[in-house]
Amino acid sequence: MPAESARRATSESFALAGTTIRRTIVIGWRYLAIGTGLALLLSLILLVATKHGGTAFSMTFPLEIPLFAVLGSMGGLMTFTSDRTKGVFEYLIAYGVRPRGLFTNGLLATAAMSAIILGLALLVGLGAASARGVPLTTDLLKAIALYTVPMSFAGALFTSTVGMIWSSISTPRAGINSPLGIAPMFGVAPTIFVLIAAESAPTVDYYYITVGASLAIIAAVVALLAMSARLMGRERFLSPL
């Protein structure tokens, strides 16, 4: 019986996460469109600007994608704040979902949104580059694997985490002066700091810094959420309405 109960709880957790991701895509489609659209637009501009055999695309493309992938966090954050305000969390907690689970769902939704932006940007960007004759060098692929992908997720998850914690401890506000309005700035900050750190430490392998920073950011995200879920009273997740 305990095994059956655990199996059902796991199945319900997956189903809840799946529904949250699907809802996030519906709620945050504008951010999805903006993030993907801007990433593709810049990629196309870079391709046009890159002369045959040039390196402008290879040098810049891997760096710009994380800035747009961060927008994926907005969908996750919108779903989180909406669920809190609309009283959905109240029901989920009554059904036994823990605050940690609520945060985890928010992060999974963010990761899914960022993965869509990242995936489409890489697919179309690299496809177009290849079609235009820009060589997909080992360095380009290495930059994507060791900088673009980890920093995209790290930045988005960091944004989402700061936004979720902030919105949980504050009363809802609308507009730019709200967690939703300010969160993107937090999301872009780690990416920019990592870029500056890597560029200003030429003797150290660039990718040690980017991968290390990504791991550190993700560790900070996990620690922040674990601490918040433990320390925050459940009333933080109730609708203030």
Next chain:
Amino acid sequence: MLSSSAPLSPSAEPPDRRGGHRIELRGVSSGYHGHKVLEDVSFVVEEPAIYVVLGPNGAGKTTLFRTVAGILEPYSGAVKIDGIDIARHEARTRLQYLSHIDGIPDGLRVEEALRFYATVEGATDPAVEKVIGLLGIGELRSRFFSELSQGQKKRVSIARVFLQERSIYLLDEPTTNLDPKLAREIRDLVLGLSKDDLVLYSSHNLFEAKEIGKYVLALRDGKVGYFGLLSDLRPTKYIIGIRAEGAEGVLSSSDRKGDYYLQELAGPEEVPKLVAELMAKGVRIREVKEMENPLEELFA
């Protein structure tokens, strides 16, 4: 003031035990951000019935429901469901909770929203179809929740309560925003539940409370002010209104409220005698109704 033959102790325990289920609060203090809303609340509920939770705004009704549902962790004391601490998942699976907030997620159509909660609750797909039929929301199933009227939203929200059968129902203002016909249907559904299950039911509508409640749990300033049988509540005065023709000179016109002549009696048992006397004097009585609800005094 109210008089009652039922025990007024906050830990009063109704005598019957038929359903085998039990809600028990012992010395519970609970609230928000360290601020106590409920203080030292104790009661035991065992008999299948509707327990109407009453109290003025801010008395702690919603806080009580949230604490019993395990949403708020009490600062002190214990909440047990069938003897199991509410912190344990096993206790929560015996409860069904309806908040005064709709709690339907954004971005979902009505049917999707019900399936969402069915998934969370471990209910089956046929259960979703059943509640759609039960609440008569078939025509809403493909519409986004955000597009619905307040009454329609409430119906969808209530539908969730019937997704999974439970033994204990916590219903916080279930008929708010509903038209009278639907409110009646919901009350009938809840009355059906109360045959076998424990139902805690909060309402601001005193006439509704009197109509469906068997027990009353009145909160005042976060404490239990009264807990006992509704039938044991006796108002200190019993006032009826009589709408009648030909009553001039028979009934005093100085005690009128709208179309009704007001009469103060010792109790409902005096009504037939008064009606007979008035009819004997040629008064054509159209309607007789209670003008005061005994529950009003719980708010005073």
